[in-house]
Amino acid sequence: MGLVVCGNHVRMTFGYYLVKTFPEKETIINVWSNKEDLINTNFGQVFYQNLLNMQEKLSTSEAPKQFDMSYMGFSLCMGNFDGDSEEDVAVGVPRGSSLKGMVVLFNHRLEVLYNITGDQIGSYFGYSIAVLDYDGDGLDDVAVGSPWHTQIGNPSLLYEEGSVSLFKHTLQHNFRRTQKLFGKKSRSHFGLSMTSLKDLNGDGFEDLAVGAPRDGKDQKGAVYIFLGGPSGLIEKPAQTIFAEDLAKPAINSFGWALSGGLDLDQNEYPDLAVGAHESNKVIIFRTRPIVSVDASVKYQE
Ligand SMILES: [Ca+2]
Ligand SMILES: [Ca+2]
Numbered sequence: 001m002g003l004v005v006c007g008n009h010v011r012m013t014f015g016y017y018l019v020k021t022f023p024e025k026e027t028i029i030n031v032w033s034n035k036e037d038l039i040n041t042n043f044g045q046v047f048y049q050n051l052l053n054m055q056e057k058l059s060t061s062e063a064p065k066q067f068d069m070s071y072m073g074f075s076l077c078m079g080n081f082d083g084d085s086e087e088d089v090a091v092g093v094p095r096g097s098s099l100k101g102m103v104v105l106f107n108h109r110l111e112v113l114y115n116i117t118g119d120q121i122g123s124y125f126g127y128s129i130a131v132l133d134y135d136g137d138g139l140d141d142v143a144v145g146s147p148w149h150t151q152i153g154n155p156s157l158l159y160e161e162g163s164v165s166l167f168k169h170t171l172q173h174n175f176r177r178t179q180k181l182f183g184k185k186s187r188s189h190f191g192l193s194m195t196s197l198k199d200l201n202g203d204g205f206e207d208l209a210v211g212a213p214r215d216g217k218d219q220k221g222a223v224y225i226f227l228g229g230p231s232g233l234i235e236k237p238a239q240t241i242f243a244e245d246l247a248k249p250a251i252n253s254f255g256w257a258l259s260g261g262l263d264l265d266q267n268e269y270p271d272l273a274v275g276a277h278e279s280n281k282v283i284i285f286r287t288r289p290i291v292s293v294d295a296s297v298k299y300q301e
């Protein structure tokens with residue numbers, strides 16, 4: 001599965017987010033987040049085009065005017081959400097649901113399967129989406145980023161640190177929020193980007209990378225690696241990569257965009273690409289195996 005982000009924020013947002021998927025069918029999903037003029041936009045639409053048959057195209061209908069500026073299509077991710085054999089699509093609507101944000105799961109015919117709504121106004125729930133089976137039960141789970149989320153009542157008084165909500169895919173094909181991860185620094189915007197890493201360490205549970213592009217002591221950005229496990233994502237990150245530890249002077253906006261899950265060097269471990277657009281850089285991280293040895297000594301009386 002490849003992933004392409006294009007277009008720009010301000011005008012002409014047709015094609016803001018593209019996903020090419022369904023490799024056996026060579027089809028493409030295209031999202032129109034707004035019309036040409038941001039002042040007079042609509043809810044956004046999702047478009048589907050079969051690349052082998054130009055006649056085969058689908059789209060969702062336009063929503064009523066009260067849903068203007070919802071930013072539907074700001075993010076997009078593929079997965080299977082209804083238990084059939086067809087791939088479906090998750091679409092972020094970060095200003096939807098009265099600004100609490102929303103993610104809509106569509107089936108391959110672009111019919112709504114499920115709505116997942118955010119819980120804090122202005123947190124931009126749905127700014128990023130990742131689909132991964134972090135608990136290894138064969139059902140695709142959904143991670144949703146809210147990079148402007150503030151944890152109310154947090155004794156450390158962080159604000160706009162960002163959060164990632166994890167929705168477990170149940171046997172009934174419902175999506176239940178089971179975990180929430182939080183940023184570690186005010187305005188670090190944890191969850192602005194995310195990617196499934198596929199199974200980074202080969203243990204049968206899919207793993208997740210989360211970007212926080214203003215994290216670190218100089219706000220240069222960080223990427224967090226979380227591993228899956230039988231009872232959900234392990235909330236203590238397996239690794240945190242800070243921009244300031246990579247190069248001097250540090251690159252800016254490290255973790256603004258992430259793409260993972262592809263094995264770039266054919267060592268059978270999926271690798272990770274990290275975007276830092278303010279420094280015009282993409283950094284590729286190659287995954288390598290680490291052997292851990294559990295040693296124990298037994299005494300005989
Ligand atoms: Ca499906
Ligand atoms: Ca699962």
Ligand SMILES: [Ca+2]
Nearest residue numbers: 199200201205
């Ligand atoms: Ca794993």
Ligand SMILES: [Ca+2]
Nearest residue numbers: 263265267269
């Ligand atoms: Ca590799």
